[in-house]
Amino acid sequence: xxxxxxxxxxxxxxxxxxxxxxxxxxxxxxxxxxxxxxxxxxxxxxxxxxxxxxxxxxxxxxxxxxxxxxxxxxxxxxxxxxxxxxxxxxxxxxxxxxxxxxxxxxxxxxxxxxxxxxxxxxxxxxxxxxxxxxxxxxxxxxxxxxxxxxxxxxxxxxxxxxxxxxxxxxxxxxxxxxxxxxxxxxxxxxxxxxxxxxxxxxxxxxxxxxxxxxxxxxxxxxxxxxxxxxxxxxxxxxxxxxxxxxxxxxxxxxxxxxxxxxxxxxxxxxxxxxxxxxxxxxxxxxxxxxxxxxxxxxxxxxxxxxxxxxxxxxxxxxxxxx
Numbered sequence: 098x099x100x101x102x103x104x105x106x107x108x109x110x111x112x113x114x115x116x117x118x119x120x121x122x123x124x125x126x127x128x129x130x131x132x133x134x135x136x137x138x139x140x141x142x143x144x145x146x147x148x149x150x151x152x153x154x155x156x157x158x159x160x161x162x163x164x165x166x167x168x169x170x171x172x173x174x175x176x177x178x179x180x181x182x183x184x185x186x187x188x189x190x191x192x193x194x195x196x197x198x199x200x201x202x203x204x205x206x207x208x209x210x211x212x213x214x215x216x217x218x219x220x221x222x223x224x225x226x227x228x229x230x231x232x233x234x235x236x237x238x239x240x241x242x243x244x245x246x247x248x249x250x251x252x253x254x255x256x257x258x259x260x261x262x263x264x265x266x267x268x269x270x271x272x273x274x275x276x277x278x279x280x281x282x283x284x285x286x287x288x289x290x291x292x293x294x295x296x297x298x299x300x301x302x303x304x305x306x307x308x309x310x311x312x313x314x315x316x317x318x319x320x321x322x323x324x325x326x327x328x329x330x331x332x333x334x335x336x337x338x339x340x341x342x343x344x345x346x347x348x349x350x351x352x353x354x355x356x357x358x359x360x361x362x363x364x365x366x367x368x369x370x371x372x373x374x375x376x377x378x379x380x381x382x383x384x385x386x387x388x389x390x391x392x393x394x395x396x397x398x399x400x401x402x403x404x405x406x407x408x409x410x411x412x413x414x415x416x417x418x419x
């Protein structure tokens with residue numbers, strides 16, 4: 098009888114102990130789930146891309162990265178104006194993907210190195226995609242006597258700086274939007290435009306014949322990452338995400354956007370882009386505000402018009418060697 102009672106007590110204790118271990122394990126798992134790191138990325142398109150959505154590209158690669166790390170990543174797409182307004186109100190993401198014109202300060206150091214994107218030799222911006230400038234034309238092109246070039250302008254880009262680095266000084270420059278300029282080019286109203294990858298894609302989609310002169314010396318058409326958060330755990334995770342996004346495996350998929358890699362020679366589907374993907378020699382740092390960008394634009398207009406003082410100021414203060 099005593100033996101049966103002992104066995105019963107033992108089994109009861111064993112059951113209680115087993116249940117305790119199971120419950121404890123479940124609670125630990127729930128704690129791990131609760132400790133999952135949450136990252137927010139703002140995607141800001143500040144220059145014409147190639148095709149597709151850069152935000153969707155980030156979301157897809159963020160999902161792949163989440164599977165390797167104990168994190169959740171939210172990608173939000175904002176206009177430059179909205180992002181700048183939110184920053185002024187004190188609202189910040191953990192990481193931003195952007196180009197020219199975003200006013201953001203107090204960034205955190207990035208571990209990966211690149212020649213542009215530094216402040217006092219510390220890396221605060223790292224590129225993950227790029228585009229470039231071209232003179233798109235019909236007929237013959239005489240760079241020494243180029244007239245009536247139409248610049249497909251974007252508020253936050255500096256296309257004239259690509260001409261200056263090639264010592265091209267066209268007469269009778271005009272400016273218009275990419276949509277109108279390409280429409281006029283297709284309809285035969287204009288024969289010379291200064292455009293980007295996006296404009297080539299538009300012409301390819303319309304099966305229009307054209308010639309191309311790549312401007313290889315300068316491009317400010319870079320998509321950068323910068324780290325905004327000061328949370329050390331998040332910073333470490335973001336640096337790993339940046340390594341993921343700049344890896345060759347991910348960079349090879351930039352063909353989906355018809356954008357070039359800043360690091361690898363990845364052949365694009367479009368022949369004219371594939372044979373003209375050489376990396377630029379110069380760019381600018383991405384930390385300039387809209388106000389400063391407008392100052393640079395005005396200097397570039399003066400320099401293209403033959404003002405050597407303006408050109409020298411650009412050379413001394415704004416061009417960055419890549």
